[in-house]
Amino acid sequence: MQRLVTQSSCDAEYLALSEVCSEIISMDKALRDILGTTFYPVVIHCDNQAALDNSQKEGCHKLKHYDESIETIKTNLEIREQTGNRQRMSEAHGDFVKQCQLEGRVLVRKINTHDNTADIFTKPLDRGDFRKHRAALLN
Secondary structure (H helix, E strand, C coil): CCCCCCCCHHHHHHHHHHHHHHHHHHHHHHHHHHHCCCCCCEEEEECCHHHHHHHHCCCCCCCCCCCCCHHHHHHHHHHHHHHCCCCHHHHHHHHHHHHHHHCCCEEEEECCHHHCCCHHHHCCCCHHHHHHHHHHHHC
8 A cells, every 4th residue: 555645557656666666675685684695686567658667767757737838848848858857756766766777676577467466456356367366376
């Protein structure tokens, strides 16, 4: 359950990527202490293409304020390109995910929505999808 309110599925997935990176670092640190070995890099699957793009492309972002005029949006994009400033969500979470990738801690990979076993924990599924994902968890 996420602690922050988001305005889009991209933001929610983006935030989830950031939070899972934090969990991976903590878990790897504990396992390294116990077992003396690291498990990096850890593959993270993401089924949201916009969130995947945000985590991998420099300066990639999703405009959140669709009611702004085109001139305002263009001006904001020009300022962002000149100064390097990006939206708070990107700076706080996307750059952390990028950093984890650059350091070799995680690999973020695309997964087809229909193959995403994590959906069993996050959304209502029809009987067929539920059984498929349950079987994947049991294997």
